[in-house]
Amino acid sequence: MIQFDNVSKSYDTGHDALSNISFALNSGEMAFLTGHSGAGKSTLLKLIMLMERPTRGQVLVGEQNLATLDRSQIPYHRRRIGVVFQNHQLLFDRTVFDNVVLPLMICGFTARDAGRRARAALDKVGLLSKERVNPIALSTGEQQRVGIARAIVHKPQLLLADEPTGNLDPQLSEEIMRLFLEFNLHGTTVLIASHDMGLIQRMQVRTLSLRQGRLLSDGRR
């Protein structure tokens, strides 16, 4: 599903965020991406999302070489991916429901169909009762779950998460991780960036370790 071939990313400031990264993540696989902050986790996810382009090397997602996608094709690439953001990126000027339905409106679903799917996604993360609440009134854990509902509402082939448990206590983190495991069981490819080593060890899935932009271990089992 994801393939990195000798990928490097340097910024204009001279900082090398990633150097010579190569790995592959198969369809239906789940993996963690670990490393200290600044190790290049976010940069790697941004390359998959085409929020940034690599300086050298190739990134392939679903057998599509991202270098061949031009500006106008980026939206359609992103629609295949669901993303859970570190600070959830919810919009506080609208309800939980309207946050979750946004990707579907963008993809052009009819209002009725979109409503049905959005409620199914909210149900999956256990927040259907909060659909008409403004997300600002929710707890951090609930906000993160709304973010997850929005990431999976359009049934993406690939689910990315950037520190999805960053602000949560251990119990809530486990809850969230169990959600990701469940999506993976249903065939979604999942890649989660996290520095919560304790949690990762308990989860027992493949772990890619980054340090200063280099891939230390692939951890393939």
Added chain:
Amino acid sequence: MAEDNNNRRQGAPRGAQKVTPPPRQVVKRGASATGRRPAAKRASALRYDSDNPWQTAKTAFARLLVSPAATMMTIAVLAIALALPGVLYVGLKNIHQVSTSWQGDPRIALYLELSVDDSQAAELSRYLQQREDLAEVELISRKDGLEQFRSLSGFGDVISYLGYNPIPAVINIEPQRMSDDELIELQQQLELDPLVAEASLDMIWVQRLNSALEVTQRLTVMLGLLLGLAVLLVIGNTVRVSIESRRDEIVVAKLVGATDGWVRRPFLYTGAWYGILGGVCGWGLIQAALMLLDTPVQKLSGLYQNAFVLLGPDLIETSILIGTSLLLGLIGAWVAVSRYLRSIEPR
């Protein structure tokens, strides 16, 4: 990977962090996605933009009403910028209307010497009538001239005090169609005749008026172009401010796969609304200016014993005004959104 936009708003209450999922509630089917619930209708109209163009237009209009004072001020600026060249244009149109009726056929008036008697004048008139290049020749004898003067000017009594007739015989000539240069040549030629005191070509001041009009016309075009550019910039900047206020929404929408067109569309409607409203208000200002001018103009034309109707912009000109304004609104919005979208492009 996420932008830091939401960090400043992270202060959401942590509240009760229950692990067990809250009990499910029965939700009415298909209700809120279409915003059919009355309570949520107005609010959700501001949420996302549907595929229905009319709905998008209504949403964009509702957004304008969110800050009515700022919107009114912007529209007022647009209306003034559009009305200025508009009023000038309408003014020129009215002057043209008057001057073309004068300009129609240039005339030469031959004022004969006072010493010329009626028979000499009649002979000259007959001679001129035979010329091929003159369409019409009309002789007004000294006596007829005096009568006309008495009846039209109201100074008849003064004339009788003079004890003699000071009015010369006049021959009015309407030449065949000819160029301006030929007309001047004809005038000079006729003036050489010893019986003629003065040959006055009434075309010269019409020419002066016309060149003055031409200058004003150029000024109107230049002013129109400059103020059109101003309209473009005002709408572009207003849309830019509106983009800034929806920055988070655009960033999130782009991340979940919104196309440039999807992001651009609501702002194009915003620009179009500004264009239309500015154009309509500009038209209103032009009409108001005409109404204010109407009374004094009627008075003036009454003094000239002239039935003169002040012309406003007609249907085509009104459509051009509002259409141009709409187009400028669309272009301004397009440029503003495109600039913003380029700035968040991946590098």
